Amino acid sequence: MIEIEHLTKRYGDTIVVDDVSLRVDEGTITVVVGTSGAGKSTLLRMINRLVEPSEGRVLIDGQDTMAIPEDQLRHRIGYVIQGYGLFPHRTVAENIATVPRLLGWDKRKSAARVEELLDLFQLDPVEFAKKFPHELSGGQQQRVGVARALAAKPAVLLMDEPFGALDPVIRSKAQDDLVAIQRRLGTTVVLVTHDMNEAFQLGDRIAVMDQARLLQYATPAELLTRPAEAFVEQLVGTAERPFRLLSLLKVREALEPGAAEGEPVLVTDSLRDALSRLIWSGRETLPVADTSGALVGRVSVQGIVAHGRSVP
Numbered sequence: 001m002i003e004i005e006h007l008t009k010r011y012g013d014t015i016v017v018d019d020v021s022l023r024v025d026e027g028t029i030t031v032v033v034g035t036s037g038a039g040k041s042t043l044l045r046m047i048n049r050l051v052e053p054s055e056g057r058v059l060i061d062g063q064d065t066m067a068i069p070e071d072q073l074r075h076r077i078g079y080v081i082q083g084y085g086l087f088p089h090r091t092v093a094e095n096i097a098t099v100p101r102l103l104g105w106d107k108r109k110s111a112a113r114v115e116e117l118l119d120l121f122q123l124d125p126v127e128f129a130k131k132f133p134h135e136l137s138g139g140q141q142q143r144v145g146v147a148r149a150l151a152a153k154p155a156v157l158l159m160d161e162p163f164g165a166l167d168p169v170i171r172s173k174a175q176d177d178l179v180a181i182q183r184r185l186g187t188t189v190v191l192v193t194h195d196m197n198e199a200f201q202l203g204d205r206i207a208v209m210d211q212a213r214l215l216q217y218a219t220p221a222e223l224l225t226r227p228a229e230a231f232v233e234q235l236v237g238t239a240e241r242p243f244r245l246l247s248l249l250k251v252r253e254a255l256e257p258g259a260a261e262g263e264p265v266l267v268t269d270s271l272r273d274a275l276s277r278l279i280w281s282g283r284e285t286l287p288v289a290d291t292s293g294a295l296v297g298r299v300s301v302q303g304i305v306a307h308g309r310s311v312p
């Protein structure tokens, strides 16, 4: 768990982070969004003390980060930046083993960890371990960057625009992979982005910043239905609201009894995907199957549309 308490950063007379407090629960993803210059990266860097706070403190699992030596702190907290910061003259395996080497892990343990991570990120160790960063695609470099940050099994992973350089298709896959890996490892993630779609796709909670202040810290659904200020409402995108809401809800939440014709949707699909399928197939209803393939009911256009309305 990360507890941020009254964090403030000043450069001269300019306040770039103004009295921000928030708590990130263990094993969750918090996304920090906001306009350019809002103070997002500065807030993130105060967590691992790449930037020293002017006021306030950060506790990680109850321990004040000021009480942890800086090098130890950085080894305990993974950090991924846009462009991934891979060492160009080191191989993929050497890049991933950076922190284990600094921590003095023996060669065999390091090599086993590198192989485990390459497998986890679907990069065949035989093919990729000895490659250099310039021999990889952008998506592969991104995965190596995250693998490197996770090498010493940090409980906390900080990510600053980690998908910014990827094209939309690879970006979406990389986001899905991150969530899958994060759920599996139970890592606590704080991720900075200016992309609202990314925030809604990844965030268990979203922190909205503007001009150094934290305007709202809430679940994606709360941000949509109860924006704290006009700025939050605007940032969330008024035209997008119903669709964002539907993408957060699952078919199981709009399940109706009865049968229907057509190719079934899954209980675990989002209502947005189900509506898309309904519109495209020209049907008013579609059957719903559970994950074992058994039919459990149906969904209707009318039922889904009702879920996209903000009125409870």
Ligand SMILES: Nc1ncnc2c1ncn2[C@@H]1O[C@H](COP(=O)(O)OP(=O)(O)OP(=O)(O)O)[C@@H](O)[C@H]1O
Pocket: 011, 016, 034, 035, 036, 037, 038, 039, 040, 041, 042, 043, 194
């Ligand atoms: N070392 C520094 N000295 C002076 N001002 C700084 C320093 N670092 C950041 N700033 C200023 O602090 C403000 C917040 O910067 P920060 O990088 O945290 O914003 P951000 O929300 O991450 O922006 P972006 O999305 O554009 O990266 C900016 O106005 C920036 O110019």
